[in-house]
Amino acid sequence: MFLIVPIVILIILIFSAIKILNEYERGVMFTLGRYTGTKGPGIILVIPFIQRMVKVDLRIIVLDVPTQDVISRDNVSVKVNAVVYFRIVDPSRAIIQVANPFEATSQLAQTTLRSVLGQHELDEMLSERDKLNLDIQRILDQATDAWGIKVSNVEIKHVDLDETMVRAIAKQAEAERTRRAKVIHAEGEHQAATMLVEAAKALGADPRAMQLRYLQTLADISAENSSTIVFPLPLDLISPLLQKGRSQD
Known part of the structure; x- marks a missing residue:
C-alpha cells in the first residue's frame, strides 16, 4: 500500500515530463531559469521542477x-x-x-x-x-x-x-472631369481649324480644285429633298468675267 503512492507520483511525473510539439511549434527551454536551447518538433522531455518549456507557434x-x-x-x-x-x-x-x-x-x-x-x-x-x-x-x-x-x-x-470631405472630393472630381472635357473640346476645335486651313490652302493652290468642289457641292444640294435650291457662286468663277467687263468699259 505504501509503495502504490510513490509509484503513482512517479508515473505522473514521467507523463508530465513528456511534451509533444507539432511541426509548426518550438519549445524554448529554461533550466533553473537559464535559457538552454530551442527544441522541437516531436517528443520533448522536460525535467519537472528543474526545467520549463515555453511553447511558440511559428505559423503566420x-x-x-x-x-x-x-x-x-x-x-x-x-x-x-x-x-x-x-x-x-x-x-x-x-x-x-x-x-x-x-x-x-x-x-x-x-x-x-x-x-x-x-x-x-x-x-x-x-x-x-x-x-x-x-x-x-x-x-x-x-x-x-x-x-x-x-x-x-x-x-x-x-x-x-467624413461626409464633408466626401462631398468636397466629389465636387473636385466633377470639376476635373469638366476641365478635361473642355480641354478635349478645345483640342478638337484646334485640330479642325488646322485641317480646314490646310484644305483651303490645297484648294487655293489650283483654281480647278475649287471648281470641282463647287460642282460637288451642287451635287450634294440637288440630292436633298427641298423645294428651294440655292446655288452658291464662288467669286473665283466670276472674277474673270468681272475683269473682262471692266476692261471693255
Whole structure:
C-alpha cells in the first residue's frame, strides 16, 4: 500500500515530463531559469521542477490593427485601419527580448500607421496604397527584427472620410472631369481649324480644285429633298468675267 503512492507520483511525473510539439511549434527551454536551447518538433522531455518549456507557434499570424485617427499632411482628418501579417522566426528572442510579442507588434503597428500616413497628403493615401503598405511593412520589419519577428506584409484596408470631405472630393472630381472635357473640346476645335486651313490652302493652290468642289457641292444640294435650291457662286468663277467687263468699259 505504501509503495502504490510513490509509484503513482512517479508515473505522473514521467507523463508530465513528456511534451509533444507539432511541426509548426518550438519549445524554448529554461533550466533553473537559464535559457538552454530551442527544441522541437516531436517528443520533448522536460525535467519537472528543474526545467520549463515555453511553447511558440511559428505559423503566420494575422493581426488586425484597430481604426486609427490620422491627420494627413494637408490637415485632413481620416480614420484608417490595416491588417499585418507576421510570424516568429526566432523563438528564443521572441520569448527573451519581449514580454508579449503579439501585443508589442500590435502597438508598434498602430503608432507606425499613424506616423507614416501623417507624412502624406490625402490624395496619396487614396492613390498610392501599395507604396504606403511597403513603407509601413519595411519600418515594422526593421523594428521587430530584434524580437525575432518577421513582418511579411501590411495592407491598409479602409480610409474613411467624413461626409464633408466626401462631398468636397466629389465636387473636385466633377470639376476635373469638366476641365478635361473642355480641354478635349478645345483640342478638337484646334485640330479642325488646322485641317480646314490646310484644305483651303490645297484648294487655293489650283483654281480647278475649287471648281470641282463647287460642282460637288451642287451635287450634294440637288440630292436633298427641298423645294428651294440655292446655288452658291464662288467669286473665283466670276472674277474673270468681272475683269473682262471692266476692261471693255
